[in-house]
Amino acid sequence: MQRIHLIGICGTAMGTLAAMLKARGHDVRGSDQHVYPPMSDFLRQQGITLLEGYRPENITSELDLVVIGNAISRGNPELEEVLDRKIRYCSLPEAVRDQFLWAARSVVVAGTHGKTTTTSLTGWLLTHGGADPSVLIGGIAENFEGSYRLGGGREFVIEGDEYDSAFFDKTAKFLKYLPDIAVVNNIEFDHADIYPNLDAIRLAFRRFVNLVPRRGLLLLGADNADALALAQHAHCRVETFGLNDGASWQAHDLRVSADSTAFSVRRDGVPSGAFEVPMLGAYNVRNALAAIAVGAAVGLDTDTMAEGLRKFRGVRRRMQHRGTESGVMVYDDFAHHPTAIEETLVGVRSAHPRRRIWAIFEPRSATSCRRIFQSEFARALGHADRVILPAVFRSTLPEDQRLSTEGVITDLTNAGVDARYIPQTDEIVRTVAGEAKDGDLVIVMSNGGFDNIHQKLLDALAVRTR
Incomplete structure (x- = not known):
């Protein structure tokens, strides 16, 4: 048994590794800046000790190994303590390799x-x-x-x-x-x-x-x-x-x-x-x-x-059907690259050629927020009947590098697609709830939480039937 501490334990991959290490019989604990459900509940159910906040005193002398999360950088108090005391440390993929793959x-x-x-x-x-x-x-x-x-x-x-x-x-x-x-x-x-x-x-x-x-x-x-x-x-x-x-x-x-x-x-x-x-x-x-x-x-x-x-039951957030209200089906998809968006929409269209498809895409990832795929996004989203884009998530990017959602909307409109730029989530919800018809498919695409828009859409659509 090893005593293992994970810095940044509440990240999805780090939390999963912690549970795997615990299942292998190790004494596992970890810290994170913000400890909250569902990851906190999951880890505590595994019997893993969670420490909220990064503190030098969390790095104790009996530790055999410290796993440093990808989001952790120099200046983190626990990382600095590990380096000062020359405690054995590794990255997440190194821990997976050394504990499970050899x-x-x-x-x-x-x-x-x-x-x-x-x-x-x-x-x-x-x-x-x-x-x-x-x-x-x-x-x-x-x-x-x-x-x-x-x-x-x-x-x-x-x-x-x-x-x-x-x-x-x-x-x-x-x-x-x-x-x-x-x-x-x-x-x-x-x-x-x-x-x-x-x-x-x-x-x-x-x-x-x-x-x-x-x-x-x-x-x-x-x-x-x-x-x-x-x-x-x-x-x-x-x-x-x-x-x-x-x-x-x-x-x-x-x-x-x-x-x-x-x-x-x-x-x-x-x-x-x-x-x-x-x-x-x-x-x-x-x-x-x-x-x-x-x-x-x-x-x-x-x-x-x-x-x-x-018998395969799918993967959460990969064209996951979140619910149907007022005859409108709402899906959650992780697509955030133009190729993935296009493949997803083409696949939906092949199965539902006569239904109206809404594509709501949040530019959120490091790549999709940049102007790299400006024209490619317009081409990919053009496979939908109606398109809505909110504000770019990484708004601090310089304007000459940041994706122009207005430019994507213009390209789509010129191609004959009903496309709109609606910066706020609540306004997107009001728009879709007011215009979507029985039989419509709403595909929400983002690699983040997107303000829980999926449930907000379903709640707003449900009100229409009352």
């Missing part, structure tokens, strides 16, 4: 888009198939009712994030995860706060691929040129997955219903089964294909995987 067969799922869903699908297929894997996800998988699972099997399925690791380590998290099976769904520019350009992101992924051992497996998205280009850097077996001809795992004959997508699969040109996943869109078929390819590598048969896919 003895495991690591299945690391990476890529700009689809990581959380693909990790959840893969972890669930292996669980359903009896492999009893451990799983660590950057979201809440409904089949696990949480963001992690500790199993007794050899495989550890983990979401591989390309974001940096800690104040002292600005390299990507996934470089610590010891991949035996590596999945790269796709590569695009993102994380403009830490990557200067697409070439820097390509370099991070090349370094990731370079870690896969000779007996390992690299699975690459065949429909993305930058992902596919990684094959030339591999030192292991390479398989590809996607809808394009020539993919090792090719999905074809996609059939979309109101709440699922059926498809057939060829492996190296040979029919390899029929599947159905309770999600919409070609992008989710690609995610499912990656999970199928991993399942096959682990030894699962086609029938078992097909049954597992049908």
